[in-house]
Amino acid sequence: MLRASQATRILLSLGLGLLLGIVGAWLAPAAALATSGYTQPIGTAWLHGLQMTIVPLIVSLLVTGIGATAEAARAGRITARAVLMIVVVLWSTTLMAAVVEPLILRLFPLPVGLSTALRSALTQAKPVGTVPGLAAFFDTVVPANVVAAAAGDGFLPLTVFSLAFAFATTRLPEAQRTGFVAFFQATVDTLLIVIGWVLKLAPIGVGALAFGVGARTGTGAIGALVHYIACVSAVGFIVILAGYPVGAIGGRISLARFARAVAPAQAVAISTQSSLACLPAMIEGSASLGAGRGIAGITLPLSVAIFRATSPAMNLAVALYIAHWLDVPIGPAQLAAGVATAAVTTMSSVSLPGTISYVASVAPVAIAMGIPIEPLGILIAVETIPDLFRTVGNVTMDVAVTVTVAARTKADPG
Template sequence: MSQPTRILLSLVAGLLLGLASAGAAWAEGVISIAEPIGGLWLNGLQMTIVPLVVSLLINGIAATAEAARASRIAARAMILFVILLWISSAIAAALMPIFLGMWQLPAESAEALRSALSASPAVGTVPGIGEFIRSIVPTNPVSAAATDNFLPLILFTAVFGFALTRLPQEPREFLTRFFRAVSDVMLVMIGWMLWLGPIGVFALAYVVGARAGAAAFGALLHYVVIVSAVGIVIWLLAYPVALIGARVGIARFARAVAPSQAVAISTQSSLASLPAMLRGAEALGVPVVTSGIVLPLAVAVFRVTGPAMNLAVALYVANWFGVELGPTQIAAGIAAAAITTMGAVSLPGQISFIASIAPICLAIGAPIAPLGVLIAVETIPDIFRTLGNVTMNVAATATVSHRSGIEPGEGQTEEDRLLEAGQ
């Protein structure tokens, strides 16, 4: 049985058992045991967030800069990727208030869930624009990390990563190897915590079921639909990107990308979809010299649904817990979502869920306790994450090819031509 399935079944079992025991005399005694168990598991995940995000972001920037230096095509692709990531993040900030306004989580359900998780975010006064701008440059990055002040920490890490790329080769490679080792250690630790995930999720789900009752099931369904809807919008955005950026008709693009979408839905893996994406790019007339560079690069460092869906989760949690967000908090969330996505590359879905969304929650002042429950239902939104990523990868590749003015066959060796012809 796969790890996501084990965690999902633990969620369902915990909710059902909690619902069945609601109101029983002994329920509070069980809650007093389950609540600290779930809290310990959440703390175990949280303790890895700062070193994991910092190391992954530095490695992501270093890998991006190295790829951009490799060729003109890669540099253009990276510029397009960054633009699309920021657009993705901004779209979520615009869409979430609309979606939550169209279908609101019932007030009684939200209140029951807040009481069940007993997590109240510390929300202070909303800073003015001047104070906000000054606050994003940390005077002490260590202090920012210690206080979970993530936006200044992310900015410092990004500047550090770009500065690292200016070093001579030997110290640059030494530092990238060091931070790669740090991230590998953190991933091992998170793997251990996720192995214990069914216990932690079961404990949290029991508390939620016992205190919130049937409202918990409706709230989780509401969450899945809202967050998935944001992913669907980003997926559909790939079609106008192909139309405008690559001058490819929507019907033609849809036919070319359909096989890779089928693989994405069945595997939930962009890497597994790469061969089908290469064939789809070929059907659009993208030469191998372009698709052979851009598509593997996209699979490695480009997750267009990441900023939108990660920010959507954080904004959902903020709405769930009644956190009032002003323009400065929204701006912080947009920036955190767009930047941290570059560091969440090639991670399993459950690991990237915590590593990518917790910093955004902390940046906007939302609690991270609900993530321990929401991670269990990530399987369904993850389908739309992969579907959107794969579709946009092909659209971005076609756009880079068209804008670079590379004609089919240009820059290919005789071996490339034979492979393209299937000979």
């Protein structure tokens, strides 16, 4: 979740940058375009400041996240069931987004003229890394040289190595594992300080990027942002809807009963955009559906800590939208790389603040698919609205998983 003051500053800088660019293009088009040649590198440099931390942050978060998940799974039957269901939900929602988002963009495409203008507004946005064809996909998914994969923005092979490395740490003796994970946790904490410094400059970076967009696209940029919000939020809305049958079928209750029980937590989610703030309401709702406080007290805190049902789906949707925006062709290999990266890395960023999580979660997916990440500098400013769908979807699925685990535990107490 974005802090209100930070979200406001970024949104205001977006609006101001767009306004100045639009007015400049109206009064003196040539001068506005010339000025954007200076503002664009400033915004790109700010975005690179965030990008430089992504590789070490993802690796460190995977080590600490997998360690915490493995410990939870070993803690008992209830947590093991919860972790298994969480993994199933994450992969299912990601695959859904891979099908639904391209369909949405095909049915409701961004107007061609506006899409062309937006591409010209991001003149430095170029495809990232080397994306293999489908035949070479499995040959490159396991890195022969992990250093080269990191240097070449090969996020999928880097993620595969990081996962193997992270799971290997869980087999170390406890004393060694504790110290090792503590090192990576300290790395995460240090990188978050660096990212915090970069984010203080967000109004400058976003404003600089927005000026170029406004100067080249005029008022059409506003329509494009509304189009983006609608297309990405639609995927989150589908995840919200999916939570109802998951909870009803898994918990062996009626849809109406599940809806009534989860509504208070959803209301808190809308007002706070924080899953953690929803925890008391989720516990109460789960208890009313038959999930005893013993089960809910284990499953819900675990879900809040390691589970974001909407994240992989909406992160993939953002990457696919950028590809649509910049006319980057997406083939089966690119889509497979995006699905795998989105599903795997989502559990590595769940503890991050919303601004950091947005970039750290979406950038690896886009890079794995060969999609430029420069548009993230603009899109981050309007993330507040899609974040509402993210939080409500997460809360709904958290309760659905809890009541499902409770029902299965009662049916199979042994």
